[in-house]
Amino acid sequence: MTGYMLFVFVAVGVVTYALRASFLVAIAGGTSPRLERYLRYVPCAVLPALTIVAMRSSVAAGGDPIPRLIAGCLGGVVAWKTRSPAWTMLAGMAVLWAILGVRG
Amino acid sequence: MTRTGHFWLGARGALPLAAGAVPFGLVVGATAVSVGLDTFGASAMSVLVFAGAAQLSALELLRADAPAVVIVATAAVINLRMVMYSAALAPHLRASSRRARGLAAYVLTDQSFALSVLRYGEPDGELHKMAFFVGASVPLWLVWQASTVAGALVGSEVPPGLALDFAVPLMFLAMAMPAIRTRHAAVACAVAVGVVLVAGSAPYGLGLILGAAAGVVAGAVSEGRAT
Numbered sequence: 001m002t003g004y005m006l007f008v009f010v011a012v013g014v015v016t017y018a019l020r021a022s023f024l025v026a027i028a029g030g031t032s033p034r035l036e037r038y039l040r041y042v043p044c045a046v047l048p049a050l051t052i053v054a055m056r057s058s059v060a061a062g063g064d065p066i067p068r069l070i071a072g073c074l075g076g077v078v079a080w081k082t083r084s085p086a087w088t089m090l091a092g093m094a095v096l097w098a099i100l101g102v103r104g
Numbered sequence: 105m106t107r108t109g110h111f112w113l114g115a116r117g118a119l120p121l122a123a124g125a126v127p128f129g130l131v132v133g134a135t136a137v138s139v140g141l142d143t144f145g146a147s148a149m150s151v152l153v154f155a156g157a158a159q160l161s162a163l164e165l166l167r168a169d170a171p172a173v174v175i176v177a178t179a180a181v182i183n184l185r186m187v188m189y190s191a192a193l194a195p196h197l198r199a200s201s202r203r204a205r206g207l208a209a210y211v212l213t214d215q216s217f218a219l220s221v222l223r224y225g226e227p228d229g230e231l232h233k234m235a236f237f238v239g240a241s242v243p244l245w246l247v248w249q250a251s252t253v254a255g256a257l258v259g260s261e262v263p264p265g266l267a268l269d270f271a272v273p274l275m276f277l278a279m280a281m282p283a284i285r286t287r288h289a290a291v292a293c294a295v296a297v298g299v300v301l302v303a304g305s306a307p308y309g310l311g312l313i314l315g316a317a318a319g320v321v322a323g324a325v326s327e328g329r330a331t
Contacts, residue, residue, distance in 0.1 A: 001145030008172050012162050012179040013152035019183050021209035023190035025202060031195050038324045039192040043221055044289035045296040045319025046185050047280035050214060052300045053157075053312050054273035061269055068270055075274050079281035086120035088278035089271060096270050 064100070071096035110232040114219065114239025121215040122247040124275030127268040128156045129248050133255020135163045146256035150249055154210070158182045161309065182309040185316055189217040193237070196224050200234040208234065211241035218279035288330070292323030 031039070055072060059065045075092030082088065105113070129150075136146035136159075153159050158179035165175045189212055197205055219240040224233060284293050296319025304311040 001141050001148065004172075005141065005145065005166065006148070008162065008166065008175055009149045009152045011172065011176045012158060013154075015176055015180050016153055016155050016158060016183045016186070017210060019180065019186040020190055020212040021206060022187050023194040024197065024205045024209045024212070027191075027194070031191070035191070036195070037327055038320055039188070040327075041289065041292040041320045041323025042185075042188045042192045042316075043218055043283035044280070044285075045292040045323060046188065046316040047214070047218055047276055047283055048293045049296040049300045049312055049315040049319065051273055051276040051280050052297055052315075053304065053309075054276050056304055058269050058273055062264070063267060063269065068267075068273075071270065072273060072277065075277055076281060079278050083282040084120075085117075085124070085275070085278035088281070089120060089124050089274045092274040092277070093267075093271060096267055100265070100267060 067096055067099040067103070070099060105230065107232045107235045110235040111239035114216075114223075114236040114241075115243050116239075117219050117223070118215060118240045118243040121219070121275055121279065122243040124271045124278070125156070125215070125244060125247055126251045126271070128272050129251025130255035130258075131269070132156055132159050132163070133252040133257070134259045135160060135255075136252070137256050137259060139163045139167050141256070143253060143256040147249065147253050150252040153179075154245065154248060155179075155183055155186075155213070156248070157309070178309065181313055184313045185214075186212060188316070188320070189214075192221060193217065196220070196233045197237065204234060208237055208241070211238070211245055213241065213244055214276070215244050215279065216241035218283065222282055288323050288326040291326040292319040295319045295322035 055068065058068060071092050074095045075088050078091040079085075079088040132150070133146050136149060137143075141149070149159055149162075153162070161178050161182060162175050165178060190209065193212070194205075197208060200208070216237060220233070220237045223231065223236060280293070284290055296315045298315075299318040300311050300315035303314050306314065
């Protein structure tokens, strides 16, 4: 690792920490009901957005889109019914492996 | 239940999500080596940054000889959602000391945030929120450090036929679905997904933060109209 790379990682680390600490440490004051109304929708907006981004990179990395779409949808149903991360991931991987296995 | 009990409650919930992060960590470790880092360097990066998408983008930009300013700015945009997480968690963790909150901020991730706010939303007056949060964070930290080192050591030797990379979107999906519990939450989700699908190819991870922000506003507006 060069000194330049270390410098870059320290800088990225400091900025990332500052973002994480922003409200938790620096602005720990009370929140208004108005702000809380917005904050309530952080999980249900950000997590699905992250799902799409991750799905896209999985396909961009050379994955076959159709089996992943099917496995993703079925995984979504399992997540909806069970609310269990373990079952969601097991079911999604099992479906993907089944489709890829049958096809190939 | 004791504080230790609440720590383990969080840790148990985090285990499957941490397992889902393993393929991501392997990719980051292997990418680090391909850019010219040694195992120690890959490990140092994971300890310093501890944020997968930002690490991966930083490595790819280093490979492309991008200026340091661009690398840091890109990581900032990718991790901008952490400000939202920080703000949403702050009221819950206000009872803890500033030092504890400072340490908690370091281990704040998508996973520990999602697990904690979901749990905090349940009627559960006795929960020690900081203990639960730290418990939900530690497994991911350990797994992340171990899997980046493993990725740096074995490279991308994982057979691609296993399609393990698909565990990453499944991990986010597993966190996303339980978060959608009301009509307004469904609106927020639909708008966020729509914007990401349209703007997702925007550079520097801008699509993600645009979609997230649009979804949050849509949810709040939907709720405001209903009341």
